[in-house]
Amino acid sequence: MKSAGPTPRNDLPLRHTVPNGLAVSLRDLRMTFPGQRGQPPVEVIAGIDLDVHVGEFVVLVGPSGCGKSTVLNILGGFQQASGGQIVVGGQPVHGPDPRRIFVFQENGVFPWLNVVDNIGFGLSKHSRAEREQLIAHYVEMVGLKGFEKAYPRELSGGMRQRVELARALAANPEIIWMDEPFGALDYLTRLKMRSDLVRIWQSERKTIVFVTHDIDEAVQLADRVVVLTPRPAKIAAIVPIDLPRPRDMDAPDYLHARDRIFEAMGNLALARGR
């Protein structure tokens, strides 16, 4: 088999041809969990309106436990919202959908499959040759060459997240949901993973909705950062980051954007303190 270099793939038609160019459209998204053992119900999301454009990289940040993961789970179809209008890819969400792949915080790579089989997991409908070509392409893209036959238990945490990302990309989804995928990694690995993700996103141009509580991560990755309030979550601010990538963490504009997010979160904290 010929080696397929990390060139942008053009073998599959990109399917995100949505009329208004919106990948995600949320209107008044609300979520209330029923109270446990006689406690009153807990309101987690108190009305969110948000549009995500096709090909856009949007990061949701907010304090721990604010409900940002719940937003992502609802978008991914794993949880049902209590109210509001949720439109993804031009259609209401009815459950998980292979056109939108979720990358899990706790790593959803299957431990009983090796790297190659994990990446090829979503490709059962392709011919064998196609599958092998796609797998080789994404193995190279996420930097796992030489580890094709390794099992997840033999890989580091960062490498396992690369496998999961490659598995998501190989399925050629319109959108990738990423729920704090680098949360469990050490600082240097995290930095490397971010810059690799940016590089990959630039070559694949997928819509990405990414959840994190790390402000630096948000500023490094996002086209727009959506800052959420503490529970029940509302949108505190939307901060566009119009900086060229890769981003220089010491550039004045970068620091400025970072400060705006801090401000959006910090002011709220102060306001709550009074």
Add this chain to the structure above:
Amino acid sequence: MSLAQPRSTPTWLALLLPLTVAVIFIGIWHVAVSWTQSLIFPRPWEVVEGMLELATKGVLHKYIISSLFRVLWSFAIAALLGVPFGLLLGWWRPANLAFNPILQLLRPISPIAWIPLSILWFGLSEAAPMFLIFLSSFFPITLSSMAAVRNIQPVYLRAASNFGLGRFRLFTAVILPATLPQILTGLRIALGIAWLVVVAAEMVVVNPKAGGLGYLINDSRSAGRYDLVVAGMVLIGVIGLILDLLIRQLEKFDEVRWAYATQ
């Protein structure tokens, strides 16, 4: 402290220590029988002689084969029925609601308590001891397979549903491989129990022509040959150990090792 950090023991020590214990054990046995001048309890050497006597008469391997025949077939049938049944109970709630109570009720009944019924139903054919062995392994296999499904990490099921797997592929590509390690552990435990029970079963229900190691013990007891009783015990121990070592080999495969290996 050295206690806190396990160091790899040298091979010679790993061999020497258990050998020493074995030699001391056999020594104490010999001395104890000699001191008490027991007429009934055999010395270690007499047990070895007893085994040799059985081997030269040609009954030793016949009995071993008979016991293995019963235990392996009953175990295989229990596994073929118990694993799918357990997976069904773990996955499909109505089946669980329907069958779990009766399983929990039957599970604590010792296979020995089934002996009268097994003779009534199967007489003294091979089916009688095999039924007892089947029962003894069917319940642990079913219950561990059921628990294995419930213990699947939710993230694997969510990933699977995200990729839009159909029922069949969900089962073959995710549920089965995810539960395999715990199923295998359940099978290993069940095989041990099955081997325990074959001996007990043969002490009561067996065709003397085919014999078996449990039969050997009971028969030698009736005949007052306590050297052969102990020989039977030793053989049961050794074969049980070999069976366990064999099935343990399966736990080394990549398909299941992820669940046992500590990261």
Add this chain to the structure above:
Amino acid sequence: MSLKSVALLGSLTILGGISAVYFHYNQEPRRNFQIGFLPVTCHLTCPVTHFINEQMHGEGTYDPRRFNGFPEMKEAFISKDLHATFIIAPLAMKMREQGVPIKIVHLGHRDGTALMVHKDSPIRTIKDLQGKKIAIPSYYSNQHLILYRTFQREGVRYDKNLLIETPPPEMPVNLATKQVDAIIAGEPLMAKTEMDGYGRVLFLSKDVWPNFISCVLAVREDVIRERRFEVQDLVDGIARSGKWIDEDKDTTMSHRMQAADIAAKKQYFNQKPELIRYVLSKPPDRVKYTNLKVRRADFEEIAALGVAAGIFNGTVTFDDYADTSFIPEGREIDAWKWELKQ
């Protein structure tokens, strides 16, 4: 190789291999006539008849099947795994009372039971047995009834709670370790305690209940109906063996010694021949194999005792549980014309 292929190949190979060897060792077909027995001299005619049949005709007509205890034997009989069995008479009668369709067709022996105490025991007379723990083969055994009958005659208080049901082969060890004060069962298990030096005879059955019956040959009614010829052959063979064993009882006892050597074989009692020789000769009337016809008076006495001891409810009669038609009064059977080649 993957786990799947190794597990599949491995288990198929092992199962296949074990099965092949197993069937190689056990290819001898099971005969369609199975007779149960225990390794006690009460059932001596079972191995003797089988062996002589084999020697004379090249093959036996039935498979003798050894048991260790009566409960398993009874269950195998009910399950129709056994076509006929040597069994303690009251148990056969009780099974009939419970509706199991069987018939007693012949006796196994007369006498041949002993009550043993430990040689150091203070028990010297039957009266000393009061309040002592005694192992019996079954509540539905004539060993139980002989105790009941003897206790009544000697004025000893009968207490069912002191009688412990024990498989006869386990009784010698129980006596040696003094877990019970006395044991009562068929020979040669009682004599074994004597020979091994820890048992002492308190009484022999012949001395307290002459012509005592403990075991009988019982046959399933459907077998009697459908295979009458084979049953007749079996009963005749058993009767011939009885006659043969006792033929020279009071002279050379040669047949008794031959019978002992046959029964001692591994496939039958698996006991020491000296032990069985001892039981059959010291004294020779310790157990007898003549006068084995099924007679009403004998069984009505057993039935009456059983009702008194509370093991029967008295709802079945002699005609329900006995079939005397195989060797009716007036028909005499001759002993085998056969000698064991040494």
